Amino acid sequence: MRPDDTGRGRPPTMADIAAHLGVSRQLVSLVLRDAPGASDRTRRRVRQVAEQLGYSAHVGARSLRRTRSTDLGVVFTPAHSTEPEIIEHIYPAAAAHGYDLILSAQTAVRATGQAVEELLGHRCAGLIVIGSHLDHAGLRALSRRSPVPVVDVGYGRRNAHYDVVRSAGDVGIAAMVGHLAGLGHRAIAYVDPVAMPAAALRRRGYDRAVRRLGLAADVHAVPGEYVKGDYFDEAGATAGRTLLRRASLPTAVVTPNDHTAVGVLQVLLREGVRVPQDVSVTGFDDAPIARLSSVDLTTVRQDPELMGVAAVRAAVRRIGDAGLAPGEAVVPTALVERGSTAPPGSRRF
Amino acid sequence: MRPDDTGRGRPPTMADIAAHLGVSRQLVSLVLRDAPGASDRTRRRVRQVAEQLGYSAHVGARSLRRTRSTDLGVVFTPAHSTEPEIIEHIYPAAAAHGYDLILSAQTAVRATGQAVEELLGHRCAGLIVIGSHLDHAGLRALSRRSPVPVVDVGYGRRNAHYDVVRSAGDVGIAAMVGHLAGLGHRAIAYVDPVAMPAAALRRRGYDRAVRRLGLAADVHAVPGEYVKGDYFDEAGATAGRTLLRRASLPTAVVTPNDHTAVGVLQVLLREGVRVPQDVSVTGFDDAPIARLSSVDLTTVRQDPELMGVAAVRAAVRRIGDAGLAPGEAVVPTALVERGSTAPPGSRRF
DNA sequence: TTGTAAGCGTTATCAA
């Protein structure tokens, strides 16, 4: 026996459990994967010894031998605020279909392709790519290269190569404009950080709502570079300053992004404009910052749970039948009313 | 041939590559893991065919056969703002030591233990647990159960069971108080969300600095529940309202958390107090929110890169020699001066 | 420089 016997020695295997009980390895395997063909007494004894020895299945060996993989690969960007929330909710969704998750991060120095490559090494049954840095051509190439179905969670459109899951950004923004109109607002400005991937869709929602309600469109398009989200609140701040230079303020400002809304909010607050008493401000995403009681932003919630569920469902569907054409899942959004909106000219004490 | 031959059929193996070239599997293996013992010509040909066939190594098979694992398991909480940043930087740190990463998330419905269990199934060589929900007893139990070294990244103290990586919160806060004193501040209040895991350490830094500088301590201890970070900005808002009720405001407010600082900030701004002209406010973490140009918070940066590097270093060290005692790495912090601090009574432009 | 043989821990197939 070694002196440094601090739990070193190789981990217990099914063979060890079998030896302890004087049964065959195969029987142990049956029991541990809940397959039929073992007596209740045997099951109990096997489980007990497994527990006692601290048995942990070797996933490598399992994936080597198994016919069909039970792993879903997930690519995500840790730095983004909404993606980690999808990750949280994707675990139970996958478990409900009998799948485990293998996570792989894409970062500034680690491309989507690299993350995918690693996941394919694990021989997952399907790939869920959240907030990819790739455009459609890139995703198409990735899907071609991948031997398993690919699901893109983000801003893509229905196509023949990979599944798409996105939220109904246009409908969400339109609902927000409707909400403000319902409060009595008529002068509703819109801040458009045009560099944002989802911007076009959301802008369309504003345009549509404004037309339907017979309001005058008042769009502040702010160009910029889409680099790691550092820019959106800057866009809001810029638009806010532009608004402040005008003779009169709108009574409401709609933005397609919580950070943009916070940019507007802070600029207004610093100039003594009260929110929501003087101006209502709205965001999109329901990012953590929107929930800060001090920010308390009325926003549109992209339900991360529904996104996760839809992504898993799409993957599982095509894993089950590779012949199916990729689909498109549009996840409904929900209006979250908080303290940054009120009827125009209202003074909440 | 099947009609649905859309890249289905099993992925290519080393045997396929070998067959294509008329060499042995083992030679292919040599080449693909950069081991000595193959001619340059062979290497080129093997690599070319591998590329052409779209070969991807089966990590399960590899981990099954290999003597020593080259994987590091990482547990993290997606919902936290700082942890994903560590994840970003831990990839290159691990790669520098020749390790791959396997990520596993802990969430509200997925305990630390479950995440760890999954990682052990992958037979990683070491475990890095970031922001664990467990207390010391829990981590000790986890370390005992784990056959591989465990590194806790968070707020733990040096102990005999697992490595600890934490940032120098006390020094960071003391430096911040020193910075404010250097600007001329004498009335420096401190907001203490006592439910925060790292609170005690940071509070100690404030106490020490105040004593050394001969200032009067002005601590606002805000109790609360530590549930998923939803509370810290509330603590700031509460403390801010308390301050506003007093006859006179301090000229600076130090907090041990960016969200707490934002809570203070928003309450002050809404009451017409200018930051930093009337009151300076500081945070801790350099969370994304602190960098928003509209928040522009002077804060203490917990370097996520250094944390990641220290964690990997600790793991690799004990993987190399299991007999070594676990250590403690205290990562230095850096003061990040932004727009929320200025000399007292200053009016910027 | 290349090939041979064995085996990692599991699951699948078949026979008892």
Added chain:
DNA sequence: TTGATAACGCTTACAA
């Protein structure tokens, strides 16, 4: 209900 045998794709040790 249980057991024997083979095989998954790879690495290791050793022989040619």
